[in-house]
Amino acid sequence: MNSCCFFILCGLIVGCLCAKAEGDSSILTVFQKRCVQCHGENGKEKGKVNLLKIENLVELTSQPDLLGELIDVIDFEEMPPEDEPQLGAGERATLLKELKALRGQAVSRVHTPMRRMNRFQYDNAVVDLFGLKGVVFSLPERMMREHKNYFKPETGKMADMVTVGSRPLGKSQLIEKRLGGVAPFPQDLRAEHGYDNRGDHLSLSPLLMESFLRLAQSIVESDDFNPKNVGIWNQFFASPGADEGINVHVRQRLERFLSRAFRRPLEAELLDRYTSFVMERLNADVTFPDAMKSVAAAVLSSPKFLYLYNGSSLEDGSVPIDAFELASRLSFFLWGSVPDQELLDAASSGELTHPGVIEAQLARMLKDQKLKRFCDSFPSQWLQLERIISSVPNREKFPGFYFLKYRDSMHMMLEPLLIFETVLIENQPITQLIDSDFTYRSTLLEEAYGDLAIDSDKKGGNQVVVLNFHRMPVTDRRSGGVITNAAVMTMTSGPERTQPITRGAWVAGVIFNNPPEPPPANVPVLGEKPPDGQEHLTLRERLSMHRKRADCRGCHEQIDPLGFALENFDPIGNWRTKYENGRDVDMSGILFRKHKFGDVIAFKDAILAEKDRFARGLAGHLLSFALARELSPADQVAVEQIAERTASDDYKIQTLLRQIVLSKPFLTKTSSRTN
16 A cells, blocks of 8 residues: 555544544545545555445455554554654554454454365374384475484473484485385475465365375385384284184274374264275285275375365354364474374363363473474474575685585574574573574584674584584674574575665564565666675665655665664674675664664664564464464454463463464364355
8 A cells, every 4th residue: 555545544544533423424524535536536546445435434344454454554653654744652552442443343254275284294194193113205394303302392491412404405414214215295385474384375186186195105015114113003004813803803993093094083984985995905815914005095195184174164154163173273283293192082072172171282282292393394484494595605705604515504594493492392481582592503603603603612523414503601692582693694695795675574574474565576676786886885875775766665664674783794694894895884773663773782672672563473473374374354363362461471482372272263263154
């Protein structure tokens, strides 16, 4: 929406809400006099908004997306524009309160579509279903490999030294026990500003269905799929004793196996069909283990296994999910896999839907080794760390980034992941993700940090296959947290220079969950190197030309302060005070038009002063990941409640997770009958 028109609309709503006695007719009058020239008349619909169609506040309430956009730009103080008269603090607070009240009256039209497992979840589910000693196939999505079992959530304490590896950047890290001859299906792409588990991205075409059948067959036919590596071999695949009724025995085995695979009790007809399939194979002189392998392959390629979906409802609108749907939501959220037997038993008894039981199961799940899968999936996607894989700093300018044939980013990307895992396992406040008093570094990474090194006496070794990361106290607040680490600084830079706009967009989207709109297609790209005659300019001066465009100004007002706040970090995360041309680095700015900062420590203080915004942002990211869909404006009511309750418990991360699984969006579904 055009900045000026947005200001007019905001002023309009303030005026209307402060003068309710005049009724809706005054709203229409102001629309006619001040807004419709750009939003309705003569076919003009700037920002794709036609105010001529809004006849009253009820009509505005029926447009939750517009309401959500209004709330965001006012809450983040992006509007009115800097050169327009500003709203007073009282006016802004009143406006937000009334807009949120209207949003609370808005009708939710969110429907979570059926979706299949992504390949990360498929791998985990197959491992759990068969009790495999190893993985099905190695995946680059798992950025961090354990070489020794340091991840022990049951202790509530992270180890002081961890031995890890990075799969995406080193083939030597691929060494792990897996099924020979089994190849993964293509990686599921991460949604823009989202995650790789989004329902609208995970379809199942006939071609992919055939691929899943071939994949399932390759799993059970692998030479490594044997009694030594399959934990349920004796209970499922091994031939029964001669004195046992074979039909009854097959049926009993299948009932337990299928209930786990399909995540709910079986219909008798379905069980009969699978039992008949096995018996037909046995009657054709197929050995018992091979017959059971055939039915296992059929199960792994069944839509009932591959699809995660909420059962339909005869009721219109939002209704509670049943206990088995809840068991799956919990397990795929935190474990990236099918529910274990305890979850299914709690669902079968009907107890799982009780809040106290949900909390007890959550506490158990947070202490289980399978929580590592949450850490292997959510934080790397939240932080967008896959971007560092394509980072290629200029070798001549930044030779320290490259270590033999391995890049320093192999070490860089592990630091923020280890910080996240520590905050989670130790149930620390989420503010540690912004400004932690500890970090994890390898000796090589310590050397790469230069002036920001914590222990300058540490000498690097030729750690390539095995990387030892040590926990270190952070006393220099230029370091610490997930914002100012070398990985983020590198992946938001180009080969030659930093990219403040990219860094600002990253902070806006990741930290505050308020990503800017894509730039107009006709905006010229700023070159990596200054053109002739501009070598003496600072990067801030070169970028100032973008602010002169009316259609660029609004976004730059939002993201420029966030990006330039990190300008003291060069393209590989080293500290600098001057540019190559000798000019001083100017990183000063104002956060949300009220928190001035002159260095990165003050910038962190400004973010911490707005920690409630960060709590809402992280809550939104986690809820979107948990629901596997984009959040709607109606979900923001729950997001704010989650953040408020988390703040009341010192912002502890496990409290945040608990409030998510107890929230209305997590415990309900919207019938497909809702349009």
